[in-house]
Amino acid sequence: MSAAATSLLAIRGLRAAYGKIEALKGVDLDIKSGEIVALIGANGAGKSTLMMSIFGRPRARAGHILFDGQDITALPAHQVARLRIAQSPEGRRIFPRMTVAENLQMGADATPGSDAERAASLERVLKLFPRLDERMTQRGGTLSGGEQQMLAIGRALMSRPRLLLLDEPSLGLAPLITRQIFSAIRTLNREDHLTVLIVEQNANHALRLAHRGYVMVNGLITMSGPGMELLQRPEIRAAYLEGGRHG
Amino acid sequence: MDYFFQQLINGLVLGSIYGLIAIGYTMVYGIVGMINFAHGDIFMIGGFIALITFLILVSIGLTFIPVILLLVLLVAMAVTALYGWTVERIAYRPLRQSFRLAPMLSAIGMSFVLSNFAQVSQGARVKPVPPIITGGYTLHDSGNFAVQLSNVQIVVVVTTVVLLAAFTYIVSRTRFGRDMRACEQDQTMAALLGVDVDRTISMTFVIGAALAAVAGMMYLLYYGLVDFFMGFIAGIKAFTAAVLGGIGSLPGAMLGGLAIGLIETFWSAYFSVEYKDVAAFSILIIVLIFMPTGLLGRPEVEKV
Numbered sequence: 001m002s003a004a005a006t007s008l009l010a011i012r013g014l015r016a017a018y019g020k021i022e023a024l025k026g027v028d029l030d031i032k033s034g035e036i037v038a039l040i041g042a043n044g045a046g047k048s049t050l051m052m053s054i055f056g057r058p059r060a061r062a063g064h065i066l067f068d069g070q071d072i073t074a075l076p077a078h079q080v081a082r083l084r085i086a087q088s089p090e091g092r093r094i095f096p097r098m099t100v101a102e103n104l105q106m107g108a109d110a111t112p113g114s115d116a117e118r119a120a121s122l123e124r125v126l127k128l129f130p131r132l133d134e135r136m137t138q139r140g141g142t143l144s145g146g147e148q149q150m151l152a153i154g155r156a157l158m159s160r161p162r163l164l165l166l167d168e169p170s171l172g173l174a175p176l177i178t179r180q181i182f183s184a185i186r187t188l189n190r191e192d193h194l195t196v197l198i199v200e201q202n203a204n205h206a207l208r209l210a211h212r213g214y215v216m217v218n219g220l221i222t223m224s225g226p227g228m229e230l231l232q233r234p235e236i237r238a239a240y241l242e243g244g245r246h247g
Numbered sequence: 248m249d250y251f252f253q254q255l256i257n258g259l260v261l262g263s264i265y266g267l268i269a270i271g272y273t274m275v276y277g278i279v280g281m282i283n284f285a286h287g288d289i290f291m292i293g294g295f296i297a298l299i300t301f302l303i304l305v306s307i308g309l310t311f312i313p314v315i316l317l318l319v320l321l322v323a324m325a326v327t328a329l330y331g332w333t334v335e336r337i338a339y340r341p342l343r344q345s346f347r348l349a350p351m352l353s354a355i356g357m358s359f360v361l362s363n364f365a366q367v368s369q370g371a372r373v374k375p376v377p378p379i380i381t382g383g384y385t386l387h388d389s390g391n392f393a394v395q396l397s398n399v400q401i402v403v404v405v406t407t408v409v410l411l412a413a414f415t416y417i418v419s420r421t422r423f424g425r426d427m428r429a430c431e432q433d434q435t436m437a438a439l440l441g442v443d444v445d446r447t448i449s450m451t452f453v454i455g456a457a458l459a460a461v462a463g464m465m466y467l468l469y470y471g472l473v474d475f476f477m478g479f480i481a482g483i484k485a486f487t488a489a490v491l492g493g494i495g496s497l498p499g500a501m502l503g504g505l506a507i508g509l510i511e512t513f514w515s516a517y518f519s520v521e522y523k524d525v526a527a528f529s530i531l532i533i534v535l536i537f538m539p540t541g542l543l544g545r546p547e548v549e550k551v
Binding site for chain 1: 435436438439442
């Protein structure tokens with residue numbers, strides 16, 4: 001039995017490029033249902049590219065992406081989203097001139113759902129991030145960085161995703177807010193069995209949170225294994241925890 | 248004072264027509280960042296379709312004016328919307344990934360194509376129609392000057408207000424409106440949230456063209472004529488209105504339209520008809536010097 005058959009998301013030999021610059025040089029990655037998987041690596045390693053390539057931006061030049069057994073390599077972005085893959089992308093990308101409520105509504109619109117299901121998702125999101133409840137009628141662009149991050153994750157959750165992709169949720173946030181966000185992710189995974197792929201430069205946090213981790217260097221996966229095990233490896237400590245933490 | 252009020256009425260009516268066209272410019276600019284120079288000609292096409300539909304309905308024996316007007320409105324909106332959709336599909340979409348000026352040049356080309364198409368198929372002469380809506384009210388008569396409000400003016404203003412209310416509702420309250428605003432703010436993110444960006448852009452052109460068709464029909468009713476060249480100057484005026492109001496802003500387009508209509512009318516009434524366009528464009532220049540983003544425009548730089 002190949003791993004691809006049992007994985008919720010299976011990436012095989014994925015290559016993608018921006019013009020002539022090859023950003024992914026043959027990536028293999030698996031995420032099983034109910035798992036939190038961390039993808040760590042330095043700036044420019046190709047982590048965000050990998051996440052966006054799941055939505056075909058950039059489109060894969062070779063290789064395959066399978067979601068729940070279905071080949072989604074060539075699917076347009078909006079159809080991938082309708083399969084209930086949600087992303088809180090790099091830079092958060094909330095809609096600055098929409099209210100918080102409208103931003104969340106955009107997430108809910110991504111997938112079909114009854115009014116009751118939508119109300120339940122909204123309640124869940126506002127319980128996880130009570131700050132958003134106080135800001136519902138405010139425009140997205142007026143929120144603080146931490147609130148914007150909560151909104152980006154909340155918006156992704158509104159589509160009741162089967163797979164949640166988080167790109168650097170801790171970037172630029174105060175340690176307290178980062179802890180809140182990571183604890184929300186842990187809660188979602190434990191209580192709702194949400195499957196999560198998290199990209200982080202903050203390797204320490206991410207690997208502690210994750211069941212398994214992958215390390216990416218120059219468009220290739222160089223190491224993988226259980227999160228805590230990766231944390232113990234001296235080469236990871238040297239590259240991403242001690243010297244490389246801010247570099 | 249009576250003379251002033253009369254001009255105010257005239258200016259608001261003209262401004263309504265400009266505003267309806269201006270919305271098409273500003274919507275398209277908002278979502279794809281290009282000036283659709285063919286939009287004035289879409290307005291002209293709308294006027295012709297209204298005229299043709301009117302003649303057909305009369306020739307098959309319809310006589311009840313309100314029904315005729317309603318049918319003309321619906322047919323003109325639908326057929327012109329199809330033109331708008333087609334123009335986007337064949338002239339702009341293939342160039343969307345190209346350099347920034349390419350779709351704009353293509354739009355100028357489309358403008359020539361549409362006006363020449365109308366000239367060849369409908370002839371170059373001005374097409375007059377007898378007044379369809381007649382009568383009106385005298386609001387105030389001071390003996391030497393009477394303030395008139397004609398029924399056609401009422402129809403133009405009421406139609407504009409009703410359509411704008413419907414349009415505002417669509418943009419601010421419906422899912423389609425939300426998708427449109429999402430595409431305007433971040434197309435990639437909209438796609439990640441399941442929005443079919445291509446379809447949303449198509450629909451934007453369709454709505455813009457439908458509103459231009461209404462303006463074309465109102466122009467036909469108000470001035471009683473259409474010709475193949477009328478899209479050019481009306482298009483430039485409406486474009487000016489959109490820029491004056493702040494390109495990308497929907498209330499700005501309407502406000503800009505009213506402003507241009509009023510400036511033109513008052514200038515003609517108190518100074519000289521010959522220089523009315525000069526007055527309108529001069530105001531545009533002055534406003535842009537002091538408010539580069541227009542009256543209701545927003546600065547390009549945003550907190551992200």
